[in-house]
Amino acid sequence: MALLEAKGIHKRFGQQVVLEKVNITFEENQLSGIVGPNGAGKTTLFNILTGQHWPDRGKVFFNGKNITRFSRQRVARMGIARSFQIMNLFDDFTAIENIMVALPNVRQRQFNMFMNVPTDSAIQDEAYEVLRRIGLDKVARTEAKNLPYGKRRALEIGVALASKPRMLFLDEPTQGMGSDQMSNLIDLVLKLKEIVTIVVIEHDMDFLVEIADVISVILWGQIIATDAPDKLLANRGVLQ
């Protein structure tokens, strides 16, 4: 059984057709990619899979359970985390504080979340462990606004990882990155693939070819091809 499955998803914004009868499955422990040009419907599909939007028609199943009309908080609690195309970090907080805020044990405290946190060594250790995984343990005490762009992107992934998700969605993680930052990101994502099921959306097909086990091409709101990267590239060559 697929970990996440979307069946017959339709979405309209006014008269604009954004998704048309999308069927897609994501297997556990696989890194899946969704590619398509700007405006193809990638982010809307992500928003529906992660509970940010509800589809007009169609259903989403996570681990066999119908989560179509769950709130995004409930979807997140079930184990689906995501990063955004536009970064969502607390700029005045340090890297470790950004991670701590996202830890489930801290979030449960709600408005009292920072009470005793700086001295709670268990929480600090947990946050350091997340930072170590994403290679940011050496800049733990640096404010997010002072981190270079690539590290801010990595920190955002760390924030999503802090909730200990079973599935991690990354929305255009390479946006604005140079080639060095991109290769660091590839290393990071490949490392994370060992511990979490990942779905990445990108319009840069070359990046996904490096990291994905399976890639789906989305155009005009429809999935028009799904295959392993090498087969997809071969197919593109044949089509060309």
Add this chain to the structure above:
Amino acid sequence: MMTDTPILHLDNVEKRYSRRIILFPKTTFYLKADFVFEEPGIVGVMGANGAGKTTLFEMIAGTTPPSSGTVYCMGDDIQNVKYRYRDRLAIHYHQSYQVRNIQWTKPEFLMKSCYYDYPTIHLFDEPQFNTQDGYIPFMLQFFRQLWMMRCLVFISVHPTEVFQLEIVEHLCHQYMFVHNGEVSHYDHWQTFTQDSHVRDYLGNTLPQYEAQQNK
């Protein structure tokens, strides 16, 4: 699909936009279309900016009502199908900035439902053929896939480069040209490109393409 029902029939369709200057209305836009498509296929549509390609697509998709005449999609007058079901007959893919709101002409309860789940008519409004990002092969495969599924596919293009003409010639089975308020229909690339209006519209791109083909 019923075999004796045309997929698309524009029966003496006219669209007119007017502006009233004191007492006298002045026509600012006029488009006339009268054609039938019985069979699935891929149709290339060209015409200068403002000629009426998007208006033609909007009338087929039912978002803009014709001033006179009737658009039949799969045998149904699209203006008589409930608004929310029209894109199950004809679907219009376009840039978001082009989206205009559907024009409501009568209450929905007076209209018909639609029993199709997936549209048969697909209208692509100037898809971006960008050679840099590698999606062109998949786009072309998608158009062909729709045709294999017995859909009728319209692709409006505004060719400015030789490769775009190559795509249109090899992809499309028929061609249309929107010019001077009329929609002309051609069964072959040769007859299409022999039309003097088409040649004027395509400028230097067509001779360059023809020279490349003759090499």
